[in-house]
Amino acid sequence: MERRLDAILSSFAGQEHELIPILQQVQRELGYLPREAMLEVAQFAGVPESRVYAVATFYAQFRFTPIGRKHVMVCRGTSCHVRGAPRILEEIERQLSIKEGETTPDLSHSLETVACIGACGLSPCIMINNKVEAKLTPKKVAVLLRKAGDDD
Amino acid sequence: MDQVNLSIDAVEIAATPGTTVLDAALGAGIYIPHLCHHPDLKPAGVCRLCMVEIAGRGTTPACLSPVEEGMVVRTESPEIRDLRRVAAELLILDHRPDCLVCAKNNRCELQRVAAHVGIDAARLARLRRHEKTLPVDDSNPFFTHDPQQCVLCGICVRTCNEIAGVNALDFAFRGFDTMVATFGNDPLVKSRCESCGECVVRCPVGALAAKDFQQPSREVKTICPYCGTGCGLLLGVRGNRIVGVRGDPDSSVNRGILCVKGRFGIDFVNHPDRLSTPLIRDPAGGSRFPGFREASWDEALGLAARSLAAIRNQYGPAAIMGISSSRGTNEESYLFQKFMRAVVGTNNVDNCARVCHSPSVTGLSAVFGSGAATNPLDDIEETEVLFLVGCSPTEAHPVIGMRIQRAIAGNGVRLIVADPRKTRLAQSADPWLPVRPGTNVALLNGLAHVILREGLHDERFIAARTEGFESFAEKVQAYAPDRVAAITGIPAGDIEAAARRYAQADRAMILYGLGVTEHSDGSLGVMGCANLALLTGNVGRKGTGVNPLRGQNNVQGACDMGALPNVLPGYQSLEDEAVRGKFEAAWNCKLPVHKGLKYTEAWHFVRRGRVRAAYIVGHNPALTDPYLQRVEEALAALDFLVVNELFLTKTARLAHVVLPAASFAEKEGTFINADRQVQRVRKAVDPPAGCKTDVDIICELADRMGYAMPARTAADLMDEIAAMVPLMAGIRYPRLEEHPLAWPCLDEKDCGSRMLYEKSFPRGRATFRAIDHAEPAEAPDASYPLILTTGRRLQHYNCGSMTRCTPGLSTLCPEERLEIHPQDAAGLNVREDEMVEVASRRGKIRVRARVTDRCSPGVVFLSFHFEEVPTNALTGDRLDPMACTPEYKVSAVRVAPVEGANVG
Numbered sequence A: 001m002e003r004r005l006d007a008i009l010s011s012f013a014g015q016e017h018e019l020i021p022i023l024q025q026v027q028r029e030l031g032y033l034p035r036e037a038m039l040e041v042a043q044f045a046g047v048p049e050s051r052v053y054a055v056a057t058f059y060a061q062f063r064f065t066p067i068g069r070k071h072v073m074v075c076r077g078t079s080c081h082v083r084g085a086p087r088i089l090e091e092i093e094r095q096l097s098i099k100e101g102e103t104t105p106d107l108s109h110s111l112e113t114v115a116c117i118g119a120c121g122l123s124p125c126i127m128i129n130n131k132v133e134a135k136l137t138p139k140k141v142a143v144l145l146r147k148a149g150d151d152d
Numbered sequence B: 001m002d003q004v005n006l007s008i009d010a011v012e013i014a015a016t017p018g019t020t021v022l023d024a025a026l027g028a029g030i031y032i033p034h035l036c037h038h039p040d041l042k043p044a045g046v047c048r049l050c051m052v053e054i055a056g057r058g059t060t061p062a063c064l065s066p067v068e069e070g071m072v073v074r075t076e077s078p079e080i081r082d083l084r085r086v087a088a089e090l091l092i093l094d095h096r097p098d099c100l101v102c103a104k105n106n107r108c109e110l111q112r113v114a115a116h117v118g119i120d121a122a123r124l125a126r127l128r129r130h131e132k133t134l135p136v137d138d139s140n141p142f143f144t145h146d147p148q149q150c151v152l153c154g155i156c157v158r159t160c161n162e163i164a165g166v167n168a169l170d171f172a173f174r175g176f177d178t179m180v181a182t183f184g185n186d187p188l189v190k191s192r193c194e195s196c197g198e199c200v201v202r203c204p205v206g207a208l209a210a211k212d213f214q215q216p217s218r219e220v221k222t223i224c225p226y227c228g229t230g231c232g233l234l235l236g237v238r239g240n241r242i243v244g245v246r247g248d249p250d251s252s253v254n255r256g257i258l259c260v261k262g263r264f265g266i267d268f269v270n271h272p273d274r275l276s277t278p279l280i281r282d283p284a285g286g287s288r289f290p291g292f293r294e295a296s297w298d299e300a301l302g303l304a305a306r307s308l309a310a311i312r313n314q315y316g317p318a319a320i321m322g323i324s325s326s327r328g329t330n331e332e333s334y335l336f337q338k339f340m341r342a343v344v345g346t347n348n349v350d351n352c353a354r355v356c357h358s359p360s361v362t363g364l365s366a367v368f369g370s371g372a373a374t375n376p377l378d379d380i381e382e383t384e385v386l387f388l389v390g391c392s393p394t395e396a397h398p399v400i401g402m403r404i405q406r407a408i409a410g411n412g413v414r415l416i417v418a419d420p421r422k423t424r425l426a427q428s429a430d431p432w433l434p435v436r437p438g439t440n441v442a443l444l445n446g447l448a449h450v451i452l453r454e455g456l457h458d459e460r461f462i463a464a465r466t467e468g469f470e471s472f473a474e475k476v477q478a479y480a481p482d483r484v485a486a487i488t489g490i491p492a493g494d495i496e497a498a499a500r501r502y503a504q505a506d507r508a509m510i511l512y513g514l515g516v517t518e519h520s521d522g523s524l525g526v527m528g529c530a531n532l533a534l535l536t537g538n539v540g541r542k543g544t545g546v547n548p549l550r551g552q553n554n555v556q557g558a559c560d561m562g563a564l565p566n567v568l569p570g571y572q573s574l575e576d577e578a579v580r581g582k583f584e585a586a587w588n589c590k591l592p593v594h595k596g597l598k599y600t601e602a603w604h605f606v607r608r609g610r611v612r613a614a615y616i617v618g619h620n621p622a623l624t625d626p627y628l629q630r631v632e633e634a635l636a637a638l639d640f641l642v643v644n645e646l647f648l649t650k651t652a653r654l655a656h657v658v659l660p661a662a663s664f665a666e667k668e669g670t671f672i673n674a675d676r677q678v679q680r681v682r683k684a685v686d687p688p689a690g691c692k693t694d695v696d697i698i699c700e701l702a703d704r705m706g707y708a709m710p711a712r713t714a715a716d717l718m719d720e721i722a723a724m725v726p727l728m729a730g731i732r733y734p735r736l737e738e739h740p741l742a743w744p745c746l747d748e749k750d751c752g753s754r755m756l757y758e759k760s761f762p763r764g765r766a767t768f769r770a771i772d773h774a775e776p777a778e779a780p781d782a783s784y785p786l787i788l789t790t791g792r793r794l795q796h797y798n799c800g801s802m803t804r805c806t807p808g809l810s811t812l813c814p815e816e817r818l819e820i821h822p823q824d825a826a827g828l829n830v831r832e833d834e835m836v837e838v839a840s841r842r843g844k845i846r847v848r849a850r851v852t853d854r855c856s857p858g859v860v861f862l863s864f865h866f867e868e869v870p871t872n873a874l875t876g877d878r879l880d881p882m883a884c885t886p887e888y889k890v891s892a893v894r895v896a897p898v899e900g901a902n903v904g
Ligand code: SF4
Pocket: B159, B160, B164, B166, B167, B168, B169, B192, B193, B194, B195, B196, B197, B198, B199, B200
């Protein structure tokens, strides 16, 4: 990580206003914002680390845990919402014992919510590693996750 | 300055230009609801409660509107009422309404706002969204953070930034989830928070609240017993117990701000381990302390008086050594040295400045003619460039550290730091000079070399006010940046940059600490700093000067009071017959003419049988002095040792008689802080039953030795001091009630001298001193390849006897760690948290490692606060030849992991 981070930082001047672009690049490169990386960025940009955390948590685009091998995105769009997305999300959280935005400790799954994924006709739906799973019920979710967990 | 006239709700008000409408209204007793405003902070304008109507401008936040001539302001209107109600409701929505059990009940700004605005409970209930449940962070031993009670005013965030300079907090997350958080939303103790509590005292609600808060029934104004900053405290008392501490807002030193020790570290006063009966050594025991039995005051004082008298009669008065406390009051130090001189009959009297700032006295006197800080610490905000040499104020003098951070952020002060460690302030320095320990003189000469080479020196000042310039200029010829870089390890370019920055400023100020003095050439290091100030004319003006950061609360005073073997009170000469005559007449005695022993030398004389007894007040050399094995041996070899103490310290355990003394909160007196201000210390509570003040103890001991002290109270002693010490002739208690007085204060009309040498120096001219670099006494070699340097930790103080009796401070900093650079750690196979053995030529200790790049490669760091990790078993006793101060800051050591200790 150290080296990849240095490579990113070397293309910046180390100023406060670069904070967001730097964080974006770090996330692009590493998939998320590890603690150590944010601490490095704080030092580099001459900004308190609490400020870096404040900025990073303000924008929905940043994540603080690595993405799991199965990246689960739950649609929260209107159509899915009316057709039971909250219950789907709840069930997934229960099954994986993590909250949205988190990753299981064994890195097998990560969970996120997104706005409409453009499959409203199939709602409620989720995506696992870019594959759409349609017309879900909590029961189907349980099966799906078990299957998704098995095949790695 | 002209006042600005405005009208607020038809009240005509004159306000100072630059103040805001909100300040003007509050100042005139007109309440405008507000939550995010705090008088110490820049306005933020986030709570929207302070909306007012300004004629011609509409509705606008009062806290963001500067007053203007002729302004017409209305604080109420239907529109404003609505705005405020909505703003208040949104704040109260998620706020748990548990006012009665809240620590801020009655002091809460939200209660006040709600009462003023009027809250409709039914409406609130309708508006309330799903309950948010956020955990309370109670990791900090002194205060809790309950985000649920937070009104997001941002006062804590701004306080931590603007006042403390720590930046531990910020707003994290967004929208409904916004909360105040540390980096990573870590618990406070894991964050950079330094527990100063400044945010806690400013938080308008119960979100940040002190644990175990008890409303005091009265408050007593006094001075912090810890570092030489000398912050004003208000001790909150209930009955005979101290229940809390506030910063004294009227103190010019700290303006209400405190560090973690001053605010939360006073528990030692009430601690059950306090001694409360005199103890006499007895192998059979009989007290709660093995090896001691309890005794009556009569018996203990009688034994002490008889033993001291017997030794004096048999071996002469010079066989007795006295060490006064740098933590005690001036009155006590004065009385103690009088006891040693007039009653015992010896000049063998010293204080623990010997092991810290004596080189300041020798070094500054050699150059300026007097040995104390030249300028008020307020000048930190008045200077352009601040040069810190060998000091880490954020740890050792935290409130000064905060002032420096504020000066950098708010006043644009530029900072240069010379320190082998990358201290917190070194991170804001430009440049930071990572000087190899023991090479300060080379660095300071190198800076002078560059200044002269580039013609940046102040010729007019040099010609008009100094002497010795030619030989000095010649001497620094030999210190070209390349050579200095080779000696100090600092890049030549940085040396040049620092020299230019310091010399080109119109006002530049030097602050230095024990990193300069505690070397075998400590006095020369001090002279080097003073030389630089002379060279650039940075003396006798606002925002300039050379200030030592004195270590202990009253180390300045202990020296001023003559607890020194070579001078009488007020640095009056022992050799001067007129002076001696004055004291002999006043004290009704014959004074010894010969200079006494410096106490660091005294240990050698014990070994040779020339010193047979010692009287030590509030000092613990068995832990704090270098090469402590030898000190311990010497103390144990004494025929008689009597100690006044609060606790049974390592030194007290070696005593024959231990006399339980009163703490700073239990007596009257004065302390003198690092910039020479004499400040009143006041009694807040009675000492525990069985303790006496040092003044009483010394007077009663003198009685028993046949000498009746005429002045037996603190106030009478101060009158005697004023009569005997010309520098302090104008200092009287009634005057100190108003405000502190800085010496010299020559008569009762003199308001004291915050700044020295405006017109002239004590000897007329100041003297440049041509000095040379010499390698430290101990260089690293193949068997001891690392340099050990020592210092303080924020949470602790000196031998730890006081701070370690405050459980919270021990929670924050429970044990000592050896700081070591990752490079060295890797080479030695040392890992974080692992037990290592550190060995020097004198001894070895075990301690866990902290791998950090705060230390430069080749340098390791330890503090000396912990008896379990007796760092001074490693340090050497090579002394500065002029001041006899030991070289704590450089010892050659080797570090190795302890086999077997790290399994499991
Ligand atoms: S206690 Fe001091 S350092 Fe800690 S968060 Fe509050 S202001 Fe900052």
